Amino acid sequence: MKRIGLLSAVFFLLATLVVASQPESGAYIRVVDVGAGLCCVAKLPDSHYMVYDAGNYVDKGKSAMKAIKEMIPDDATIDLLVLSHSDSDHNGAVPDICRDYKITKILRDGLERTTKVWEAANAAIVAKAKDEGCEDVNLKHNPVAPGTRYELGSASAVFVCGWYDLPKDWVPLHPNEQINARSIVIRLEYAGKSVLFAGDTVGRHKGDPDVNACIAAEQYMVSNISAVPIHSEVVIAPHHGSDAASSQAWVSAVAPDYVIFSCGHKYGHPWASTAQRYLDAGVPLLNIFRTDIGDNEALDPHDVDGKYEWSYGMNKEGHKAGTGDVGVWIRPDGMLTVSYLVDKSIAAKSWIVPATQPTVQPSTENECRPPAARWRLFRRHRCW
Numbered sequence: 001m002k003r004i005g006l007l008s009a010v011f012f013l014l015a016t017l018v019v020a021s022q023p024e025s026g027a028y029i030r031v032v033d034v035g036a037g038l039c040c041v042a043k044l045p046d047s048h049y050m051v052y053d054a055g056n057y058v059d060k061g062k063s064a065m066k067a068i069k070e071m072i073p074d075d076a077t078i079d080l081l082v083l084s085h086s087d088s089d090h091n092g093a094v095p096d097i098c099r100d101y102k103i104t105k106i107l108r109d110g111l112e113r114t115t116k117v118w119e120a121a122n123a124a125i126v127a128k129a130k131d132e133g134c135e136d137v138n139l140k141h142n143p144v145a146p147g148t149r150y151e152l153g154s155a156s157a158v159f160v161c162g163w164y165d166l167p168k169d170w171v172p173l174h175p176n177e178q179i180n181a182r183s184i185v186i187r188l189e190y191a192g193k194s195v196l197f198a199g200d201t202v203g204r205h206k207g208d209p210d211v212n213a214c215i216a217a218e219q220y221m222v223s224n225i226s227a228v229p230i231h232s233e234v235v236i237a238p239h240h241g242s243d244a245a246s247s248q249a250w251v252s253a254v255a256p257d258y259v260i261f262s263c264g265h266k267y268g269h270p271w272a273s274t275a276q277r278y279l280d281a282g283v284p285l286l287n288i289f290r291t292d293i294g295d296n297e298a299l300d301p302h303d304v305d306g307k308y309e310w311s312y313g314m315n316k317e318g319h320k321a322g323t324g325d326v327g328v329w330i331r332p333d334g335m336l337t338v339s340y341l342v343d344k345s346i347a348a349k350s351w352i353v354p355a356t357q358p359t360v361q362p363s364t365e366n367e368c369r370p371p372a373a374r375w376r377l378f379r380r381h382r383c384w
């Protein structure tokens, strides 16, 4: 009995270490499960840090802040805080980040909103700039040229695009599309690999039956590709996997090996049509990750009949916020690993592959092959 107790303790300790440990070298990017929102934390060599978006307003940015605290020491400086755009699901933890960390530079689109979340974030940023000399790069006053490079030690963050004043020649956009299309897109480069952070950028009108449609920001990025490359091994898919982005042309230009959808129980994210465009572009099925690790349709008021949401990877026992973080690790030699950081609390739950799964199967040609165990909870994919 004692022996079993000891073994259990050792197993528990090892499991805790596996879940909690972070790679010690290279670049490590954590896409935090913040529900229907976005927060990515990048821990880069030589104590450089970037945070891209600050999580959801629903939990007041708490899940985002918890992950940030786990990855960035209290006395460290965040080199770059990028706020893709002004929506509340991307700005929840801004006041807390400003309160707890030194920040060298904050990049934001500058659109003024009347939401409490935006007002709190704006006030915190303005105070941070005034009191501590943090550089507030507000695109309203300081447009940034696409291709501008921010050096973060041996890594770089490249400003791909982002606007306060939208280009006049874009097709008329819905007011919500206008907000999202401003999104600041960043390509993080390290060791010959790159990760693309696309905010809620716009590339299609949602539900457009034309699969070839490519508009607005994504059209700009595709046409500007010779000046500012967007090809990336990993893409944090725009707009939580909405059909309003990830246009076919843009997906082809990014040509990712891995796709991460940051999503929760809202708006049917990620849309099946969006996932299909990545699959059609040759992304292996098991190289697509989602922070909701499968949705419980009944909890999504926007997709009660399961009409839109991609159902592949559902967990039949539903989802619990905070359990679907995804880690991207780029080693100094360029080896890339993407994996779920699965919480022990869901380890006992069983996975199902729904009948509505896409017909496209993982490419056997792709050199970044997933492991044989299809539903291994802590799965690792390696790609050289």
Ligand SMILES: [Zn+2]
Pocket: 037, 038, 087, 089, 090, 200, 239, 240
């Ligand atoms: Zn969003």
